[in-house]
Amino acid sequence: MLSPAAALDPEPASAPVPDNVPAGTSASPGPPERPRGRCAPPGLEEALSALGLQGEREYAGDIFADVMVCPALPQMALPRTVTPEMRALVVDWLVQVHEYLGLAGDTLYLAVHLLDSYLRCSRVRLHRLQLLGMACLFVACKMEECVLPEPASLCLLGAGSFSQAELLRAERRILSRLDFRLHHPGPLLCLELLAALAGSNPQVMLLAAYFLELSLLEVEAAGWEPSRCAAAALSLARRVLHVAGSGLEPALYSPAELGPLEPCMARAVLRGPAPGRAAIFLKYARPQRRGTSLFAARLLRCPQPGPP
CATH class of the missing domain: 1.10.472.10 (Cyclin-like)
Structure with missing residues (x-):
């Protein structure tokens, strides 16, 4: 597995975007959100049934409103010590850990969301970025998984760069900084x-x-x-x-x-x-x-x- 502590190679220049992809400005956070109603679209109950959620058909409209009208995070502002390349390297490493442990897909997305949320409100030392990523994955597991990975096994996957006590302390800091707002x-x-x-x-x-x-x-x-x-x-x-x-x-x-x-x-x-x-x-x-x-x-x- 790659370690975020490893030296980064220069990222190759981005390939040109094909003509069939609409042009856009990456620096802009996008247009303001349009007001959208809470009405369930036609076929939503059938769609939930196709996803194996037959028991939730009575609440189809509420589920759709909660999922589809979820607000965005504020525009990303990384701490000065964390570059976009370092963030990408940590996320890439989390993908490897996530796949190795066989976790649910939603766990990965929640872990990255928690990582971004924490980076928006707190300073992070560069040598602790890998620990923060693993702690976010650990918290996400508690929200999404039925069987939790052991903290000791997560420390082993970190190649000894942090201890079990440090992982648990990082978890407490995340919960405190985010005020236990973990639903996403x-x-x-x-x-x-x-x-x-x-x-x-x-x-x-x-x-x-x-x-x-x-x-x-x-x-x-x-x-x-x-x-x-x-x-x-x-x-x-x-x-x-x-x-x-x-x-x-x-x-x-x-x-x-x-x-x-x-x-x-x-x-x-x-x-x-x-x-x-x-x-x-x-x-x-x-x-x-x-x-x-x-x-x-x-x-x-x-x-x-x-x-x-």
Whole structure:
């Protein structure tokens, strides 16, 4: 496993974004959020059933409102000691730990959300950044997992860079700084709901999941709402595959609102397995995920022709 303490190689220049991806300004946090109603879109109960949530159909509208209207974090402002490259390296390492432990997908997204939330309100010494990332993952496990990893095993995965006592102290600092505000409906659930509503096929869903997970490495993507990240990933996946949805789809965001985020995801895909950013690429290159990352960049450069 890579360690965030390792020296960083210079990041290669970003590949140009293809013409089929809308242009946007990465420095802008995006347009202000449009007011959206709490009305459940048609087909929501069926979509929840397709996700195995039949028991929640009575509360479908409340679930949709809670998940899809979740506000964004303030625009990312990293401490002076933490660069975007160092943050990406820690997130990349958390992806490796998350996959090694076989944790739920929502656990990873919550851990990165807690990491970003803490970085916005507290100073962090550079040599403690790996400890902070692991403590955020530990807290996320307590929120999302049925079986918790042992603190001692997490310390072993840290290659001895912190002790069990330090991990528990870091956990207490996180809870105190964030005032125990840990609930966060992550973009993965948003993506599953939107894909089920649109009737997206498994190939579109897998490609969108790859785009969405790659966005965890990008500082600018942390400033958008979870539902916007999910909608951008699904929109980009459907466009490069030239696949239309077969069901109803709520119009949560206009193309102009998704514009700034889609190029961010496209640049992450075209960058490929850069030093310190290879874990997600390798994860989606495996047969279990149909080698999605191996052809994603080619799809962005040369989209598949549409149906006749």
